[in-house]
């Protein structure tokens with residue numbers, strides 16, 4: 273038996289059976305069905321031709337049965353054209369061009385039908401007129417981008433059950449789909465037991481199944497139903513170009529700040545009163561850009577005093593110096609500034625307790641205090657004493673309107689005091705990060721898995737924001753604030769800045785001043801700098817180390833480093849570390 277089986281298999285390999293297709297229905301019916309399917313599939317593209325044929329038949333019937341009805345046809349056509357042109361009825365057209373097109377088509381079709389009813393569709397110029405109208409009015413129809421997009425979306429919706437099964441979302445249903453300016457979005461119902469996290473985990477597979485570019489699919493939870501979500505396919509990136517800053521929108525800290533624009537063109541509005549802000553992202557992700565948008569707005573608020581800490585020698589914040597009541601550029605200055613802020617906080621808390629007022633309401637005469645810290649991790653590295661003050665402000669500052677606005681490349685556990693500081697930051701702006709786990713560091717644990725994919729942001733200024741009213745992973749792009757904007761805004765509001773209230777001023781005056789650490793200035797700081805750079809270890813020296821070596825101020829060291837770098841005598845080994 274086994275020998276027979278082997279022989280049979282060998283014989284089958286040598287003499288393969290021809291593949292026979294046996295139709296199980298008559299050829300004519302199969303052919304008609306195929307034509308029907310093709311007509312149905314391309315029904316949108318064929319619509320002008322179909323409409324021409326329908327008109328021809330209607331003209332024939334009306335001419336034979338009711339040739340005197342042509343004035344009625346003309347009147348109805350005019351009314352229909354008015355409804356289409358003025359109200360977009362019955363297609364719900366919003367855009368002016370689309371309504372104009374619908375009105376023109378209705379007028380031409382109605383006019384032709386009235387003429388065909390009166391004299392017959394085969395007479396005179398009517399056949400040529402109908403053919404020309406189909407071609408001329410068909411061209412905009414065939415070229416219309418949204419119509420073609422709609423057709424593509426309809427096909428995807430029909431194919432979704434198979435696609436969903438292939439990517440592990442079997443049982444999910446597309447309930448409705450809408451084409452918008454940038455692509456399309458669909459409301460989806462998931463299989464019982466599936467959640468939006470399952471869809472988010474399969475986003476790359478969905479992109480592959482739909483044939484989109486990577487990063488084109490967004491998924492948002494339906495706030496009313498755990499088993500439903502909105503899937504958005506962004507065919508054209510609405511954030512491809514920079515969005516110019518329209519200027520400050522806030523006049524008081526109580527006004528929400530407009531940071532930029534979401535992908536659906538709505539404005540990103542974030543309330544800042546009594547909130548600490550953390551802006552995180554890798555180098556060149558646009559942190560300073562977002563900081564500048566916030567500063568540009570706060571500069572226009574008459575109830576905020578601004579203090580700044582910029583340990584990059586004031587590189588980022590100095591352009592705003594005319595609007596900053598204080599700017600610290602060294603670790604010692606930063607520590608003193610934060611200590612003063614804690615003193616203000618204590619004085620205000622004390623006064624609130626005494627007067628039985630729960631919160632400090634900022635006004636131009638009793639303004640809020642916002643402390644802007646550029647590169648918080650650097651502060652944590654170089655001024656550990658300052659970190660204690662910052663944490664104290666983060667914990668207790670909100671009620672008395674002493675707020676922190678911090679930017680950092682990477683809010684590591686160490687920089688963020690083991691997360692204690694970060695947990696107080698109720699507004700988090702996450703720009704592009706290099707490593708996926710940084711998303712959880714900036715936003716919170718589990719946010720990466722929940723769809724806040726900041727590692728896929730592909731341009732400076734693009735961000736996710738987590739704040740009151742913003743708890744869905746929606747991509748936004750910050751406004752681009754140019755140097756010119758900064759100069760103009762700082763100059764415009766410089767003399768409108770409020771002063772601290774007497775209570776806060778008195779609190780600072782009673783503060784013990786830290787003694788300036790004695791600095792020994794090298795005889796020839798320039799030479800000392802060159803020697804330090806020449807003998808620097810392979811991973812370079814930090815700016816504070818160079819300050820120690822030269823005894824000069826940070827700004828001097830930065831200026832000299834820039835000049836030496838331009839001349840090729842110094843180079844930045846990694847960010848902030850230098851050697852010859």
Ligand SMILES: Nc1ncnc2c1ncn2[C@@H]1O[C@H](COP(=O)(O)OP(=O)(O)OP(=O)(O)O)[C@@H](O)[C@H]1O
Pocket residue numbers: 514515553554555556557558559560561562681732733734749750751752753
């Ligand atoms: N919203 C934006 N739209 C377009 N371009 C932007 C935007 N924000 C920033 N950029 C551009 O990106 C570049 C880097 O921006 P920025 O200096 O703000 O980044 P950063 O994260 O602060 O960098 P660093 O870590 O070096 O301080 C700049 O050239 C800037 O013009």
